[in-house]
Amino acid sequence: MERLRLLGLVGLCSVLTGAQRVDPVRVDPERVDPVRVDPTTTLRPDRPASYLLLAPSEVCVGVPFRLSILVLTSDPLVQVSFELQGGSTSVYVVQAEGSYIKLQVRGSVGNRLLFTNSTSLRIAAPDISTFVQTDKPDYRPGETVRIRVVSIGPDQRPHHGPVDVFIKDPRGNLIRQWLSLNSTLGVVSQELQLSDFPPLGCWMIQTTVQDVESSHKFNVAHYVLPTFKVGISVPGVVYHRDILSGSVTAKYTYGKPVRGVMVVTYICESSGDSTTSVDMIDGSAKFELDLSVYFSEGKSSHGGLEDERGVVRVVVNVTETLTGLMYSSEAMVYLERSRYKISFECSPYVLKPSMNFTATMKISTYNGQPLTPEDQTKWVTVSVMQRESYIWEGANFLERRLANGSGDQDFYNGQDYEQEMHFLVPADGVIPLSIQIIQNIRTLELDASIEDTYEMLSLQSNYHSPSQSYLQIQKPSTPVQVGLPLWMSVRSNFETPDFFYTVKSRNGIVASGQGSGSLVLTPEASWAPMACVVVYCVRPDNEVVNDVLLLPVPLELRNRVSVTWSTGQAVPLEQVSLRLSVAESQSLVGLLVVDTATLRPGAHHDITTETVLEELLYGGMSEWHRPDHQTIGSPGSLFRSCGLVALTDATLNAAPIFDRERPMKVLEGVEGSHEEDEDEDEGPEPRVRQHFPETWLWMDVHTG
Numbered sequence: 001m002e003r004l005r006l007l008g009l010v011g012l013c014s015v016l017t018g019a020q021r022v023d024p025v026r027v028d029p030e031r032v033d034p035v036r037v038d039p040t041t042t043l044r045p046d047r048p049a050s051y052l053l054l055a056p057s058e059v060c061v062g063v064p065f066r067l068s069i070l071v072l073t074s075d076p077l078v079q080v081s082f083e084l085q086g087g088s089t090s091v092y093v094v095q096a097e098g099s100y101i102k103l104q105v106r107g108s109v110g111n112r113l114l115f116t117n118s119t120s121l122r123i124a125a126p127d128i129s130t131f132v133q134t135d136k137p138d139y140r141p142g143e144t145v146r147i148r149v150v151s152i153g154p155d156q157r158p159h160h161g162p163v164d165v166f167i168k169d170p171r172g173n174l175i176r177q178w179l180s181l182n183s184t185l186g187v188v189s190q191e192l193q194l195s196d197f198p199p200l201g202c203w204m205i206q207t208t209v210q211d212v213e214s215s216h217k218f219n220v221a222h223y224v225l226p227t228f229k230v231g232i233s234v235p236g237v238v239y240h241r242d243i244l245s246g247s248v249t250a251k252y253t254y255g256k257p258v259r260g261v262m263v264v265t266y267i268c269e270s271s272g273d274s275t276t277s278v279d280m281i282d283g284s285a286k287f288e289l290d291l292s293v294y295f296s297e298g299k300s301s302h303g304g305l306e307d308e309r310g311v312v313r314v315v316v317n318v319t320e321t322l323t324g325l326m327y328s329s330e331a332m333v334y335l336e337r338s339r340y341k342i343s344f345e346c347s348p349y350v351l352k353p354s355m356n357f358t359a360t361m362k363i364s365t366y367n368g369q370p371l372t373p374e375d376q377t378k379w380v381t382v383s384v385m386q387r388e389s390y391i392w393e394g395a396n397f398l399e400r401r402l403a404n405g406s407g408d409q410d411f412y413n414g415q416d417y418e419q420e421m422h423f424l425v426p427a428d429g430v431i432p433l434s435i436q437i438i439q440n441i442r443t444l445e446l447d448a449s450i451e452d453t454y455e456m457l458s459l460q461s462n463y464h465s466p467s468q469s470y471l472q473i474q475k476p477s478t479p480v481q482v483g484l485p486l487w488m489s490v491r492s493n494f495e496t497p498d499f500f501y502t503v504k505s506r507n508g509i510v511a512s513g514q515g516s517g518s519l520v521l522t523p524e525a526s527w528a529p530m531a532c533v534v535v536y537c538v539r540p541d542n543e544v545v546n547d548v549l550l551l552p553v554p555l556e557l558r559n560r561v562s563v564t565w566s567t568g569q570a571v572p573l574e575q576v577s578l579r580l581s582v583a584e585s586q587s588l589v590g591l592l593v594v595d596t597a598t599l600r601p602g603a604h605h606d607i608t609t610e611t612v613l614e615e616l617l618y619g620g621m622s623e624w625h626r627p628d629h630q631t632i633g634s635p636g637s638l639f640r641s642c643g644l645v646a647l648t649d650a651t652l653n654a655a656p657i658f659d660r661e662r663p664m665k666v667l668e669g670v671e672g673s674h675e676e677d678e679d680e681d682e683g684p685e686p687r688v689r690q691h692f693p694e695t696w697l698w699m700d701v702h703t704g
Contacts, residue, residue: 047114048072048073048540048542049072049538049542049648049649049650049651050071050072050073050107050114050115050649051069051070051071051072051073051105051107051647051648051649052069052070052072052536052538052544052646052647052648052650053067053068053069053070053105053646053647053648054067054068054069054070054502054509054512054534054639054644054645054646055067055068055103055119055121055509055644055645055647056121056504056508056509056643056644056645057121057122057640057643057644057645058121058122058123058124058643059101059121059122059123059124059508060123060124060125060126060127060508065508065509066508066509066510066512067103067509068502068509068512070500070536070538072538072650100120100121100122100123101120101121101123102118102119102120102121103118103119103120103121103645103647104116104117104118105117105118105647107649115649117647117648117649118647119645119647121645125210125211125212126153126210126211126212127153127154127506127507128151128152128153128159128209128210128212129151129152129153129154129612129615129616130149130150130151130207130209130212130214131149131150131151131152131214131607131611131612131615132147132148132149132150132205132207132214132215132216133147133148133149133150133216133590133592133605133606133607134146134147134148134205134216134218134605135592135594135605135695135698136218136594136598136605136694136695137218137219137598137604137605138218138219138220138221138223138598139194139218139219139220139221140194140220140221140222140223141194141195141196141197141198141200141220141222142194142195142196143194144191144192144193144194145191145192145193145194145203145218146189146191146695146698147165147189147190147191147192147205148187148188148189148590148607148700149163149165149183149187149188149189149190149207149209150186150187150590150607151163151183151186151187151209152186154506154507154526154616155507155525155526156525156557156558156559156616157186158183158185158186158187159183159186159209159210160183160185160186161183161209161210162179162180162181162182162183162209163178163180163181163183163188163207163208163209164177164178164179164180164181164207164208164209165177165178165181165188165190165205165206165207166205166206166207166208167192167203167204167205167206168203168204168206169198169199169201169203170199170200170201170202170203171199172204175192175203176192178190184588184700185587185588187588187590187700189590189700194220198220199220200220200221200222201219201220201221202217202218202219203217203218203219203220204216204217205217205218216605218605225253225595225598225694226253226327227252227253227320227323227325228250228251228252228253228258228318228320228325228327229250229251229253229327229329230248230249230250230316230317230318230327230328230329231248231249231250231251231329232246232247232248232249232314232316232329232330232331233246233247233248233249234246234314234331234333235333235367236333236334236367237333237334237335237336237366237367238291238333238334238335238336238367239291239335239336239339239366239367240291240292240310240335240336240337241291241292242291242292243288243289243290243291244266244288244289244290244291244312244314244333245286245287245288246286246287246288246314246331247284247285247286247287248262248264248281248284248285248286248287248316248318248329249283249284250262250281250283250284250318250327251283253595253596256283257282257283257284258281258282258283258318258320259280259281259282259283259320259321259322260280260281260318260319260320260321261278261279261280261281261318261319261321262278262279262280262281262285262287262316262317262318263276263277263278263316263317263318263319264276264277264278264279264287264314264315264316265314265315265316265317266289266294266312266313266314267312267313267314267315268310268311268312269310269311269312269313269332270310270311275289275294277289281318289312291312291335310334310335310337311332311333311334311335312332312333312335313330313331313332313333314330314331314332314333315328315329315330316328316329316330336366336367337452338366338451338452338453338454339365339366339451339452339453340363340364340365340366340375340450340451340453341363341364341365341366341453341455342361342362342363342380342448342449342450342453342454342455343361343362343364343455344359344360344361344362344446344448344455344457345359345360345361345362345475346358346359346360346474346475346477347359347457347459348459348472348547349459349548349550350459350460350461350462350463350547350638351437351441351442351443351444351459351460351461351463352437352461352463352470352472352493353437353438353439353440353441353442353461353468353470354437354438354439354468354470354493355437355470355472355491355493356434356435356436356437356491357433357434357435357436357437357444357459358432358433358434358435358474359432359433359457360430360431360432360433361380361382361423361430361431361432361433361448362429362430362431363375363380363425363429363431363450364429371425371427371428371429375425376424376425376426376427377424377425378424378425378450378451379422379423379424379425379450380422380423380424380425380431380448380449380450381420381421381422381448381449381450382420382421382422382423382433382446382447382448383418383419383420383446383447383448384418384419384420384421384435384444384445384446385416385417385418385443385444385445385446385447386416386417386418386437386438386441386443386444386445387415387416387417387441387442387443387444387445388415388440388441388442417438417441425450433446439468441461442460442461443458443459443460443461444457444458444459445457445458446458462633463633463634463638464633464634464653465543465545465653466543466653467494467539467541467543468493469492469493469494469539469543469545470492470493470494470545470547471490471491471492471496471499471535471536471537471545471546471547472490472491472492472547473488473489473490473491473519473533473535473547473548473549474488474489474490474491475488475549476488476551480523480551480552480553480554481523481554482523482524482525482527482528482553482554482556483522483523483524484522484523485520485521485522486520486521486522486523486551487518487519487520488518488519488520488521488533488549489517489518489519490515490517490518490519490535490547492537492545494539494545496537496539496545497516498514498515498516498537499514499515499516499535499536499537500512500513500514500515500535500536500537501513501514501515501519501521501533501534501535501536502533502534502536502644503521503527503531503532503533503534504531504532504534504642504643504644505526505527505528505530505531505532505553506529506530507526509644510524510526510527510531515535519533519535521533523551523553525555525556525558527551527553528553528554528555528616528617529552529553529555529616529617530550530551530552530553531550531551531553532548532549532550532551532642532643533548533549533550533551534546534547534548534638534639534642534644535547535548535549536635538650542649542650542651543650543651543653544635544636544646544648544650544651544652544653545635546635546638546639547638548638548641548642555613555616555617557609557612557613558583558584559582559583559584559587560582560583561580561581561582561583561587561589562580562581562582563578563579563580564578564579564581565577565578565579566578566579578591578593578697580701580703582703585703585704586702586703586704587702587703588700588701588702588703589700589701589702589703590607590699590700590701591697591698591699591700591701592606592695592697592698593695593696593697593698594694594695594696595694595695595696598694598695634652634653635652635653636652636653639652
């Protein structure tokens, strides 16, 4: 029996190996766009499809990347530099270095070549995160700047490589540089001695680790430390008809309360109008403002909220009774027009006719507080609209749009199917939705409302299948946790004995396999922060059918460190000790003990858990792929939406392409913490101690 040989070639090297030099392949980086490559070969109706190979469209320099290979033949033995049984999948690891790489697959029986296919993969900068820490944000002339550079890889392990550090003054002049510094467990520590007359202003620390650059700023100025600090605590968001309540603290840097006069000013950001209250403070005080009265009395020129959200800025000035020194703090409070929030969760990205639309609708309070018994007596109304095809789904759309007018009703060329549903708000606020999608439906619209809250969900059937065959993967009902099995249902509207799956994360392809009816996956830490799960199969007529699911995977730091003082409060000349503990042995702990008076609000000189997690979440690969209904129109575009390139002799049906006005998607920013934001320029600068150290400890500690 002859063997079908399936060879995957990278560059011009041997089977599935990397090549640093890609000149013989003649890949033009200016002309190759791996996301837009359509690698589908000409379909041979007289021969069934034999393979489907998935590769990440972007790989990192020097990092192993994986290929997911689906062998569709059932009888002959298949070889991909090693043997695979027919109908199986495999994940193959190769090493890639260079700038662009050519991936080629060839299939043959004996000496007869059956097919050949190729595409180009872009090689990106390594996924290395670099963090720069200084002992404090501000320095005086003549002081020592202590610098710590920490480099880690995508697996949260130290990156062992040379580090270049450059110091530039406010004019951009290079003051000092350290080249090819050797790191210890990914950590490099250096010191910069400032002169007695350095340029004042913002200085820059620039680092380079394996072509990955990062920067860090610090200030050089003639400054003095404040004698006391003002802190303000307010809720991040308030309903625009409720009472805004908050509290203020005023304490000396050594912890004693401050007595004085507190002035609270409320400023409406949209109109600029303000109102002020005055009270005494002895270390702490409370304040409140009735927003319904504030708006009704015309304190805002609009008399209320015009937008969905308004903003009130709360400014607090505290004047010390004894010295007359004044310090300030302020915070932003967002005003919500609606008392409730409606969100649609677990909904599919693409509408698929003849299949059930399942999702959950969640009702919550504007501030995330639990629903009260009174809330649970209210009703939610959901209006469902299913629409058939639009006029724009065809040729000459723009010409006909100009001829027919600009209203949506002028573009509509089908029939509406309406229904209305009513739900009582449950205790957890979660309402399951299940809607049977009618054949030939192209748009589904859900309008939900409760009191003054409205929310809409619109899905389009952009996914093109000549046979009207669809796969649908259901989102899990339980939260994703690393190390715990996760069950998901996979449905289809056609007979399919099994399906195949590939999991793609920021680190590339992390899992691949086969399932039937349901899919059970065990998420790993390497899947964070987001895993793209693609399920797919090939019909007997060689049509590829697939679906995608985006799984948010929680990201946590693997090594834990804790710090404990021998006492919580000490007196002068008392000896105190500090105890460190880490979860992993042979660790390096960077220790910083600094006077709290140097911790200026808004400064970013330290390495915190939040900064590390943010970098690991959003840093790394140059492109972040996220499926949505605007980018998924065919099996091929679905693969590409997850950052995958498909090579196959099956057919990846391309959806008809029309010129459409596509709305830009806006990623809403996450609300920051509403801590004090001290205004250093207000009030006279107090004269305080000059000879006490500000940095008490700065050292690297190696654990056993």
